[in-house]
Amino acid sequence: xxxxxxxAAHAEHDHKPxxxxxxxxxxxxxxxxTMYLIAAGTMFLIGGLAAMAIRAQLFKSGMKLFDPAMFxxxxxxxxxxxxxxxxxxxxVGLANWMIPLQIGAPDMALxxxxxxxxWILPFAFTLMVASFFVPGGAVAGGxxxxxxxxxxxxxxxxxxxxxxxxxxxxxxxxxxxxxVTIMNLRAPGMTLLRMPLFVWTWLITAYLLIAVMPVLxxxxxxxxxxxxxxxxxxxxxxxxxxxxxxxVFWFFGHPEVYIxxxxxxxxxxxxxxxxxxxxxxxxxxxxxxxxxxxFLSFIVWGHHMFTVGMPVAAQxxxxxxxxxxxxxxxxxxxxxxxxMWRGSLSFEPPMLFAVAFLFLFSIGGFSGLMxxxxxxxxxxxxxxxxxxxxxxxxxxxxxxxxFGGVYYWLPKWSGRMYDMRLAKWHxxxxxxxxxxxxxxxxxxxxxxxxxxxxxYAPQFTDWNMVSSIGGFIFGASQVLFPxxxxxxIRSGKPIEANSPWDGAHGLEWELPCPAPYHSWQTPPSEAMxxxxxxx
Amino acid sequence: xxxxxxxxxxGTSVLGLAGRLPxxxxxxxxxxxxxxxxxxxxxxxxYALHMMALWVxxxxxxxxxxxxxxxxxxHRKSRGAVPDVTLTHSTKVxxxxxxxxxxxxxxxxxxxxxxLLKINNNTDPQVNIRVTGFQWGWRYxxxxxPVSIISKLSASSNDASQMHSGIRPTAVPHYxxxxxxQVVVPVGEKVRLLITxxxxxxxxxxxxxxxxxxxxxxxxxxxxxxxxxNRPGIYRGxxxxxxxxxxxxxxxxxxxxxxxxxxxxxxxxxxxxxxxAARLPAAAxxxx
Numbered sequence: 043x044x045x046x047x048x049x050a051a052h053a054e055h056d057h058k059p060x061x062x063x064x065x066x067x068x069x070x071x072x073x074x075x076t077m078y079l080i081a082a083g084t085m086f087l088i089g090g091l092a093a094m095a096i097r098a099q100l101f102k103s104g105m106k107l108f109d110p111a112m113f114x115x116x117x118x119x120x121x122x123x124x125x126x127x128x129x130x131x132x133x134v135g136l137a138n139w140m141i142p143l144q145i146g147a148p149d150m151a152l153x154x155x156x157x158x159x160x161w162i163l164p165f166a167f168t169l170m171v172a173s174f175f176v177p178g179g180a181v182a183g184g185x186x187x188x189x190x191x192x193x194x195x196x197x198x199x200x201x202x203x204x205x206x207x208x209x210x211x212x213x214x215x216x217x218x219x220x221x222v223t224i225m226n227l228r229a230p231g232m233t234l235l236r237m238p239l240f241v242w243t244w245l246i247t248a249y250l251l252i253a254v255m256p257v258l259x260x261x262x263x264x265x266x267x268x269x270x271x272x273x274x275x276x277x278x279x280x281x282x283x284x285x286x287x288x289x290v291f292w293f294f295g296h297p298e299v300y301i302x303x304x305x306x307x308x309x310x311x312x313x314x315x316x317x318x319x320x321x322x323x324x325x326x327x328x329x330x331x332x333x334x335x336x337f338l339s340f341i342v343w344g345h346h347m348f349t350v351g352m353p354v355a356a357q358x359x360x361x362x363x364x365x366x367x368x369x370x371x372x373x374x375x376x377x378x379x380x381x382m383w384r385g386s387l388s389f390e391p392p393m394l395f396a397v398a399f400l401f402l403f404s405i406g407g408f409s410g411l412m413x414x415x416x417x418x419x420x421x422x423x424x425x426x427x428x429x430x431x432x433x434x435x436x437x438x439x440x441x442x443x444x445f446g447g448v449y450y451w452l453p454k455w456s457g458r459m460y461d462m463r464l465a466k467w468h469x470x471x472x473x474x475x476x477x478x479x480x481x482x483x484x485x486x487x488x489x490x491x492x493x494x495x496x497x498y499a500p501q502f503t504d505w506n507m508v509s510s511i512g513g514f515i516f517g518a519s520q521v522l523f524p525x526x527x528x529x530x531i532r533s534g535k536p537i538e539a540n541s542p543w544d545g546a547h548g549l550e551w552e553l554p555c556p557a558p559y560h561s562w563q564t565p566p567s568e569a570m571x572x573x574x575x576x577x
Numbered sequence: 578x579x580x581x582x583x584x585x586x587x588g589t590s591v592l593g594l595a596g597r598l599p600x601x602x603x604x605x606x607x608x609x610x611x612x613x614x615x616x617x618x619x620x621x622x623x624y625a626l627h628m629m630a631l632w633v634x635x636x637x638x639x640x641x642x643x644x645x646x647x648x649x650x651x652h653r654k655s656r657g658a659v660p661d662v663t664l665t666h667s668t669k670v671x672x673x674x675x676x677x678x679x680x681x682x683x684x685x686x687x688x689x690x691x692x693l694l695k696i697n698n699n700t701d702p703q704v705n706i707r708v709t710g711f712q713w714g715w716r717y718x719x720x721x722x723p724v725s726i727i728s729k730l731s732a733s734s735n736d737a738s739q740m741h742s743g744i745r746p747t748a749v750p751h752y753x754x755x756x757x758x759q760v761v762v763p764v765g766e767k768v769r770l771l772i773t774x775x776x777x778x779x780x781x782x783x784x785x786x787x788x789x790x791x792x793x794x795x796x797x798x799x800x801x802x803x804x805x806x807n808r809p810g811i812y813r814g815x816x817x818x819x820x821x822x823x824x825x826x827x828x829x830x831x832x833x834x835x836x837x838x839x840x841x842x843x844x845x846x847x848x849x850x851x852x853x854a855a856r857l858p859a860a861a862x863x864x865x
Contacts, residue, residue, distance in 0.1 A: 103746040103747075103752065103753075104737065104738075104744075104745060104746035104752070106740050106741070106742075109740065109822070110822040110823070110824075110825065110826075111821075111822040114819065114821075114822060114824070182821075182822070183819065184819045188777075188778055188818075188819075189777075190776065190777045190778070190794060191777040191778065191819065191820060191821055194777070194821065278793075278794040278795025278796075279794070279795075282795075283795065284778060284793055284794060284795065284796075285793060285796065318652075318660065319654070319660040319662075320660040320661065320662055320664065320665075321662065321665045322665075323664065323665060323666060324665075324666045324667075324670075324671055325665070325666065326666070327666070327671045349780060349789050349790055349791050349817075350791045350793065350798075351790060351791060351793070351796060351798035351799070354693065354694060354697045357693060357697075358690055358693060361686070361689065361690070361693070362686060362690075365682045365685070365686055366682070368678060368682060369675060369678050369679055369682070372674065372675075372678045373671065373674060373675055375641065376641070376674045379641060379644055379645050379648070380664070380670070382645065382648040382649070382652065383644070383648050383652065383664070384648075384652055384658075384660065384661040384664055385648070385652050385658070385660045385661075386652065386653075386654040386658045386659060386660040387648065387649065387652050387653045387654055387658065388653070388654040388655065397645075397649065400645060401642060401645070404638065404641065404642075405638075408634035408637070408638065409634075411630065411634060411685075412627065412630045412631065412634065415626060415627075415630055415685065415689040416689065416693045417619075417622070417623045417626055417689060417692045417693050417696060418623055418626050418627045418630060418689075420623065420696075420787065420788070420789045421612055421620075421623055421627070421784060421787065421789065423780075423789055423817065424780055424782070424789070424817035424818060425817065485609060485610045485611070488610065488611050488612040489609050489610065489611070489612075489613075490613070490784045490814070490815075492782070492815050492816070492817045492824075492825075493817075493819075494819040494824060495815075495824060495825035496825055497738060497746075497753060497825050498753065498825065499746075499751070499752055499753050499754045500746045500747050500752055501609065502609075504609060505609065
């Protein structure tokens with residue numbers, strides 16, 4: 043307790059630069075985390091508007107709100123913005139806020155680097171979004187940017203590539219910071235196998251980022267030199283190979299999807315024990331399962347390209363390695379279920395999102411298993427079945443985990459409680475309409491509707507209409523989220539205790555609410571650590 | 578009109594949930610929900626594999642979600658549930674739920690691998706067609722014959738698809754799924770496609786044939802199919818790899834006819850290119 047008082051006393055003497063200097067020259071992990079989250083929210087809004095436009099165009103057969111080229115730009119930019127602009131920065135924001143609090147560190151290890159890695163992003167996002175307004179419009183070759191199609195776009199093409207380079211640099215710097223912080227700034231006694239799962243999953247994610255972001259940078263740079271400097275890496279007429287790009291891209295792309303989901307696993311592993319009032323079941327198995335998933339993610343990229351005409355032996359290898367991922371993923375789901383088993387469950391908003399995650403991410407996992415079977419994939423590939431699959435793992439998967447994480451830690455950040463009733467409205471509207479939005483897309487894909495088309499045959503109208511209606515309501519209900527947060531910060535009920543959740547364990551809950559501007563300037567005691575880690 | 582459609586949809590989905598859809602509604606309702614069985618042995622085997630995988634997933638879901646729902650109902654704090662905090666790990670259980678999925682996966686992988694080897698056998702074709710994708714259409718060259726067809730979106734679909742056309746898609750026969758010149762193949766004979774592209778990557782897909790293969794510049798990909806002898810008809814598909822603004826407007830229409838009618842058609846089209854637009858006698862085609 044002595045440490046606690048010390049920390050609290052110190053908090054009153056926090057001095058920080060005032061006004062814009064506090065943000066532009068920010069080196070405090072909480073400020074930088076906040077900026078990351080605001081940036082991610084902004085991009086989520088822009089990407090979401092693109093999604094609404096896509097669903098409006100697809101409302102019925104023969105709808106012509108947009109020119110097909112504009113539609114292709116919308117789908118391309120929706121994908122890029124949501125992946126690189128919304129989900130990834132949201133994870134970095136949560137990492138910035140939570141990792142130092144959870145491991146008992148005073149800040150991130152490299153605060154100035156942290157500032158740089160954030161402030162690169164607004165420039166990258168501006169370049170990317172601004173490409174909508176240059177002659178020829180935004181890049182319209184899909185977020186996967188396959189050549190030779192990618193080579194056909196105008197001024198937006200180098201803008202996008204430069205934006206990707208910037209985002210890649212930002213991600214790598216952020217990842218280095220996370221690794222250095224976790225490896226060097228853990229409080230005494232916080233051994234690796236006592237770290238919270240969110241810290242573990244982020245550590246593994248950070249290694250994935252460092253491994254694959256340069257691969258993406260290389261692939262897009264080769265496209266750039268093909269376009270402007272006369273090389274022929276991917277140009278068949280010049281002796282190059284378009285399929286080479288697919289291999290390189292998906293060698294990045296598959297670990298990338300785990301970059302998007304592993305921190306979600308971490309958050310779910312924090313929330314479920316808290317609201318089950320029971321320690322996480324199989325902690326070590328969870329850590330090893332995460333590491334196995336990360337390892338396997340490097341040897342499955344071929345499953346994105348079963349129809350390109352790879353040798354049958356290669357198709358077989360990628361099918362089997364992909365199916366293998368179901369094992370550690372299953373272990374994780376089973377451990378979460380076992381954590382709830384014989385617990386004492388209550389359903390505050392974070393838990394609601396976590397439970398929805400369990401159900402809906404599993405559905406995405408099932409369709410993933412089906413997609414792994416090559417012969418079936420010949421029929422699924424490039425259809426709405428795939429769209430349904432990856433939206434199930436990314437929206438009720440990654441995005442719900444972000445919502446859950448924010449609802450879980452917002453009281454810690456703001457020192458106030460949000461409006462639970464509104465947050466439950468946000469949850470129920472989201473969970474119902476995310477299914478109305480994405481479940482029918484399974485049917486569309488199976489019935490033969492290709493993805494990335496601006497118009498379709500009339501027999502696909504019914505389910506597209508359902509999907510669009512679900513999309514509009516899902517989209518509209520997200521307005522609640524910033525409203526709830528702003529309302530909480532302005533007028534939420536102040537929290538007296540260190541934790542608003544009676545079942546919460548973890549060092550962040552040993553600090554007062556809100557967490558002081560400079561926290562853990564003296565490391566937590568062993569007693570605190572034992573209470574915090576629950577073992 | 579719109580309301581009727583939504584009503585019908587609600588009806589089919591409710592029935593679908595009750596698992597009675599194939600009985601309760603016309604076959605068209607089922608077609609909107611699931612993969613077609615198709616008309617080749619490959620497409621039928623793929624359908625069977627797909628259904629097997631689906632039911633395995635449903636089975637796993639019932640068990641896992643069942644346990645979760647049990648917890649959600651009976652292990653609630655509001656029902657006075659007391660947490661069993663000693664329940665934190667069990668090596669035995671971890672081994673079981675690692676091993677059981679492995680066994681299930683092996684059970685799925687074996688038939689999948691068998692089928693994969695079977696449908697990638699492109700040897701001994703009776704008909705060879707070179708398929709070339711371009712922005713935006715397909716060219717079909719019948720190897721060993723002078724016959725060559727350029728197949729593009731039909732004029733009626735093309736007109737209706739223009740901005741401000743004012744034409745309702747339902748007023749156009751097979752909107753976006755009809756072409757000016759169909760590719761004609763014989764039933765009961767093994768057809769091998771040699772697929773390539775002259776510009777960007779396209780993908781040739783006809784769901785009823787169970788064939789999807791990318792058309793890639795610089796590559797010649799192979800795919801083959803044999804349509805069941807009793808299933809002549811018209812089979813429609815679309816390009817499935819984003820290929821630019823015309824991606825949605827380059828459908829594939831395969832007309833499967835009897836071998837005799839196929840030979841007659843080939844002969845008819847082997848003349849000078851100006852005659853290439855000649856049509857097949859209507860009797861030779863049974864439309865589905």
